[in-house]
Amino acid sequence: MKSSIQNNLIYIKSALPPQVTLVAVSKTHPPEIIMEAYNAGQRVFGENRVQELITKQPLLPPDIEWHLIGHLQTNKVKYIAPFVSVIHSVDSVKLLLEVNKEAHKNNRVIPCLLQMYIATEETKFGFSEEEIIKALNENPPDLFPNISICGVMGMATFSDDDVLVRNEFSYLKSVFDKLKNRFFASSSYFKEISMGMSGDYKIALEEGSTMVRIGSLIFGSGF
Numbered sequence: 001m002k003s004s005i006q007n008n009l010i011y012i013k014s015a016l017p018p019q020v021t022l023v024a025v026s027k028t029h030p031p032e033i034i035m036e037a038y039n040a041g042q043r044v045f046g047e048n049r050v051q052e053l054i055t056k057q058p059l060l061p062p063d064i065e066w067h068l069i070g071h072l073q074t075n076k077v078k079y080i081a082p083f084v085s086v087i088h089s090v091d092s093v094k095l096l097l098e099v100n101k102e103a104h105k106n107n108r109v110i111p112c113l114l115q116m117y118i119a120t121e122e123t124k125f126g127f128s129e130e131e132i133i134k135a136l137n138e139n140p141p142d143l144f145p146n147i148s149i150c151g152v153m154g155m156a157t158f159s160d161d162d163v164l165v166r167n168e169f170s171y172l173k174s175v176f177d178k179l180k181n182r183f184f185a186s187s188s189y190f191k192e193i194s195m196g197m198s199g200d201y202k203i204a205l206e207e208g209s210t211m212v213r214i215g216s217l218i219f220g221s222g223f
């Protein structure tokens with residue numbers, strides 16, 4: 001018999017176009033629960049806290065691609081630089097410099113997304129559109145040889161207002177297009193728009209998401 005985690009994955013996958021990456025957000029869930037999703041074929045997992053990520057990673061199979069999706073402090077980059085697959089939450093030039101440095105030490109190129117602030121809530125991290133354009137003007141992407149900047153990430157307002165959420169996702173897509181034209185026209189890497197969670201991923205897909213980060217719809221609430 002299939003577990004509910006396996007059934008949840010099958011249900012979500014059936015709603016995703018084949019080119020969209022499903023990041024299974026496993027924060028708060030122990031390794032044995034993560035293994036249920038792994039055994040159902042899931043290989044991409046997201047964690048939002050460095051400490052939790054580095055505790056679980058050695059206990060789980062080495063072919064898992066770990067995505068860091070939560071706020072990252074510069075002094076913690078060194079702990080994840082040896083193995084992290086994608087960092088979704090790069091929100092400052094200082095962090096770009098630090099990731100580049102630690103990636104270099106590990107002889108790696110680390111894929112990163114630029115986190116954009118798109119919500120009306122005050123609590124969300126990220127660059128504004130003006131900040132990101134200024135940052136890239138002053139620090140062209142080739143200053144970071146050990147980073148591949150692969151796109152943008154954003155979190156919509158936590159709200160039942162579908163129109164608001166859709167507008168925020170559509171805005172993120174428009175910023176992505178602008179950055180692509182202006183700074184990444186010749187980059188084959190800059191193609192990802194990480195947007196959409198359990199409650200809003202269908203809207204995100206309609207607005208052009210290429211990576212959805214889904215936790216509670218797969219694993220339950222976790223408490």
Ligand SMILES: *Cc1c(COP(=O)(O)O)cnc(C)c1O
Pocket residue numbers: 025027048069070155197198199213214215216217
């Ligand atoms: C927890 C989290 C998610 C997943 O949230 P769900 O609503 O459980 O799907 C996605 N992105 C980030 C940054 C998160 O912290």
